[in-house]
Amino acid sequence: MNLRNxxxxxxxxxxxxxxxxASVRQISQPAVSQALQQLEEHLGVTLIDRSQRPIQLTSExxxxxxxxxxxxxxxxxxxxxxxxxxxRLTGRVRxxxxxxxGLLQMADYVTRFRNEFPxxxxxxxxxxxxxxxxxxxxxxxxxxxxxxxxxxxxxxSVHWQDQExxxxxxxGHPLAVLDSISLSQIDGENVxxxxxxxxxxxxxxxxxxxxxxxxxxxHQFDNLETIKRAVEINLGVAILPLATLRxxxxxxxxxxxPFSDCDFVRPLGIVHKRHKHLSxxxxxxxxxxxxxxxxxxxxxxxxxxxxxxxxxxEKH
Numbered sequence: 001m002n003l004r005n006x007x008x009x010x011x012x013x014x015x016x017x018x019x020x021x022a023s024v025r026q027i028s029q030p031a032v033s034q035a036l037q038q039l040e041e042h043l044g045v046t047l048i049d050r051s052q053r054p055i056q057l058t059s060e061x062x063x064x065x066x067x068x069x070x071x072x073x074x075x076x077x078x079x080x081x082x083x084x085x086x087x088r089l090t091g092r093v094r095x096x097x098x099x100x101x102g103l104l105q106m107a108d109y110v111t112r113f114r115n116e117f118p119x120x121x122x123x124x125x126x127x128x129x130x131x132x133x134x135x136x137x138x139x140x141x142x143x144x145x146x147x148x149x150x151x152x153x154x155x156x157s158v159h160w161q162d163q164e165x166x167x168x169x170x171x172g173h174p175l176a177v178l179d180s181i182s183l184s185q186i187d188g189e190n191v192x193x194x195x196x197x198x199x200x201x202x203x204x205x206x207x208x209x210x211x212x213x214x215x216x217x218x219h220q221f222d223n224l225e226t227i228k229r230a231v232e233i234n235l236g237v238a239i240l241p242l243a244t245l246r247x248x249x250x251x252x253x254x255x256x257x258p259f260s261d262c263d264f265v266r267p268l269g270i271v272h273k274r275h276k277h278l279s280x281x282x283x284x285x286x287x288x289x290x291x292x293x294x295x296x297x298x299x300x301x302x303x304x305x306x307x308x309x310x311x312x313x314e315k316h
Contacts, residue, residue, distance in 0.1 A: 005039040006068055008032055009047060013065040014140055016054040091281040092121040096132045097145040100224040105243060113288050120281045136273050142282045148199040149269025156274040160289055163241035165264040167257040170234040180260040183211045190236035191215040195222045200266060204239050207264060241266050
């Protein structure tokens, strides 16, 4: 059996798309189609019903996919054991992260990992929280990074970090002269917020309601970068994780003001499919996330291919 063609078929079956399978495998779409055709000719059956959109598996394709998923998992575990005994780290790690973790913050870790383990194929994509969990459960990714992580059922979680929440304001905003601020001082302020469906928005509203405060939500977005740009042009203030403001603080486009009367943090967790074997490469990525990066490891030394590979980030 051709391992490469089987892996490509499983990517097509998982994503229900030739183009997405090509993107994941980093090959052309014609190469994906050719691999599937060769596999079907070898097996003597049709695995994919190409007449439907999104594409669907035939009954034979469903059987083959179910069996091959288990077989490929066992094969990767065997490879992982062999490489671990030899001290060589190879394989792949697929990570999905929520947008609001921040491209800059994740770039530091991705660059460090690729430098330390160049033989590992690490891919990182950004998605909404529900999509991160869905990708995990469909085995499209190995790890997810989310805020206020779930831990139960088929999902396991490892605590990563607690991010301090601060008030972000434009440098010309009247509140920018303050070194700290109480919650009561933002009562009635115009606020740029996350959308209602995100947990960080619900936790923020709960905090304000507990203090009997109301704010005027003038704009709401599901994208952290869009919120920061809105605050920069003084459309309102925002309550954001301090760790995601590094670039703006460095270039003095925003001012962060800590809260003096509350300890508001956003927990981040690394989630995984509970009963799925994590490769040694995936475990190494989790270990690296818990390391302190050198202070000089900044955006200046990121490789160009990292940004081209993640250019979709700014579109959401």
